Amino acid sequence: xxxxxxxxxxxxxxxxxxxxxxxxxxxxxxxxxxxxxxxxxxxxxxxxxxxxxxxxxxxxxxxxxxxxxxxxxxxxxxxxxxxxxxxxxxxxxxxxxxxxxxxxxxxxxxxxxxxxxxxxxxxxxxxxxxxxxxxxxxxxxxxxxxxxxxxxxxxxxxxxxxxxxxxxxxxxxxxxxxxxxxxxxxxxxxxxxxxxxxxxxxxxxxxxxxxxxxxxxxxxxxxxxxxxxxxxxxxxxxxxxxxxxxxxxxxxxxxxxxxxxxxxxxxxxxxxxxxxxxxxxxxxxxxxxxxxxxxxxxxxxxxxxxxxxxxxxxxxxxxxxxxxxxxxxxxxxxxxxxxxxxxxxxxxxxxxxxxxxxxxxxxxxxxxxxxxxxxxxxxxxxxxxxxxxxxxxxxxxxxxxxxxxxxxxxxxxxxxxxxxxxxxxxxxxxxxx
Ligand code: KE4
Numbered sequence: 001x002x003x004x005x006x007x008x009x010x011x012x013x014x015x016x017x018x019x020x021x022x023x024x025x026x027x028x029x030x031x032x033x034x035x036x037x038x039x040x041x042x043x044x045x046x047x048x049x050x051x052x053x054x055x056x057x058x059x060x061x062x063x064x065x066x067x068x069x070x071x072x073x074x075x076x077x078x079x080x081x082x083x084x085x086x087x088x089x090x091x092x093x094x095x096x097x098x099x100x101x102x103x104x105x106x107x108x109x110x111x112x113x114x115x116x117x118x119x120x121x122x123x124x125x126x127x128x129x130x131x132x133x134x135x136x137x138x139x140x141x142x143x144x145x146x147x148x149x150x151x152x153x154x155x156x157x158x159x160x161x162x163x164x165x166x167x168x169x170x171x172x173x174x175x176x177x178x179x180x181x182x183x184x185x186x187x188x189x190x191x192x193x194x195x196x197x198x199x200x201x202x203x204x205x206x207x208x209x210x211x212x213x214x215x216x217x218x219x220x221x222x223x224x225x226x227x228x229x230x231x232x233x234x235x236x237x238x239x240x241x242x243x244x245x246x247x248x249x250x251x252x253x254x255x256x257x258x259x260x261x262x263x264x265x266x267x268x269x270x271x272x273x274x275x276x277x278x279x280x281x282x283x284x285x286x287x288x289x290x291x292x293x294x295x296x297x298x299x300x301x302x303x304x305x306x307x308x309x310x311x312x313x314x315x316x317x318x319x320x321x322x323x324x325x326x327x328x329x330x331x332x333x334x335x336x337x338x339x340x341x342x343x344x345x346x347x348x349x350x351x352x353x354x355x356x357x358x359x360x361x362x363x364x365x366x367x368x369x370x371x372x373x374x375x376x377x378x379x380x381x382x383x384x385x386x387x388x389x390x391x392x393x394x395x396x397x398x399x400x401x402x403x404x405x406x407x408x409x410x411x412x413x414x415x416x417x418x419x420x421x422x423x424x425x426x427x428x429x430x431x432x433x
Contacts, residue, residue: 007036041070087307108261111288119278128280128289128296130202132296137201138202141206148168184216203231206224275308342425343361364379395423396424
């Protein structure tokens with residue numbers, strides 16, 4: 001067991017003055033037990049905590065660090081930009097540069113608006129869908145997580161599912177009832193909801209590759225395409241929440257990988273290269289409804305922040321080449337298969353879902369995990385907690401919840417992958433001895 005005295009001390013201090021001692025619940029290790037590590041610095045594939053323990057990092061700040069931590073060009077870009085001022089509250093050319101880059105990379109986006117988080121992006125996209133269609137109801141999926149806007153904290157995934165609070169306190173019942181939900185993969189239920197709420201559903205919001213109830217595959221069985229066709233037939237908008245999978249699984253996100261065109265797309269994480277950026281964009285006729293062009297209001301003091309724009313530009317400019325994703329694919333496939341092979345060798349029942357460099361290994365007897373209830377009902381969450389903490393002791397930092405994803409970056413070396421597979425084999429053997 002590594003020395004974590006400073007993390008223990010800082011966590012006690014933090015808990016006195018910050019709810020749960022953290023500024024985002026999933027960081028508190030409540031889903032796995034133990035003390036969250038306070039990080040001091042990070043570089044490439046590695047993070048180092050305040051006690052000097054270094055870990056191979058597969059959280060990557062929950063997705064943004066696809067190039068690896070503290071990438072030289074990103075840091076240099078932030079430093080150069082900061083010397084010219086950190087925020088103007090007025091237009092700057094960097095906003096145009098990043099907007100054009102996003103539009104060039106994501107064909108379904110004609111017009112884009114920057115905000116400061118993924119939650120702001122989805123919240124704004126929902127308001128826009130309601131303003132554009134004149135309809136009040138929205139449809140999401142059980143275990144889908146789209147940030148913490150009130151109407152989206154209904155049967156939510158990620159931390160909400162981790163703590164068994166998929167329906168947050170504080171969301172007025174009258175508001176929550178405008179959010180319809182269905183299980184992932186259940187097209188019959190989606191169709192029933194459309195029939196029961198004829199002409200009242202403004203949009204479906206869906207992660208085209210869900211990553212907040214673990215990673216799921218909604219594509220192979222045609223479910224995503226069916227949602228596209230249904231929205232078109234019903235006059236509802238299809239919103240792809242690509243905050244996690246955007247620029248993660250291809251240079252044009254899941255929509256490029258699957259060749260399915262949404263009406264609106266929400267982005268975040270990678271688009272800011274680790275600085276606070278979210279974005280929503282899509283068809284010009286829809287986006288022109290956004291103030292000051294149109295009647296749907298949305299605003300933000302730090303939207304389009306120059307530092308964040310530059311960090312995003314330095315990141316996205318390195319994701320334009322398909323060879324980048326080909327290399328990531330090889331490493332991610334090897335890690336994913338190596339971990340599953342380790343489970344098999346140790347006699348630990350497991351399965352997994354992977355797209356590119358995002359995947360989840362589920363400890364379950366099920367052949368495949370296809371929806372949110374599969375995780376809550378059929379995964380061995382206590383075993384996951386033990387595995388997580390043993391891997392931490394081995395110097396491997398995984399997401400502290402079965403409901404999350406593992407992320408591989410360009411900075412992870414073949415040796416890192418080998419070491420991770422070997423550490424998992426030791427841990428799985430220890431846990432089954
Ligand atoms: P943020 O507001 O956290 O930037 O983005 C919200 C969001 C929206 N949509 C999707 C698909 C997301 O995955 C997220 C945020 N993801 C979580 C991790 N599963 C962020 C980690 C956290 O909550 O601390």
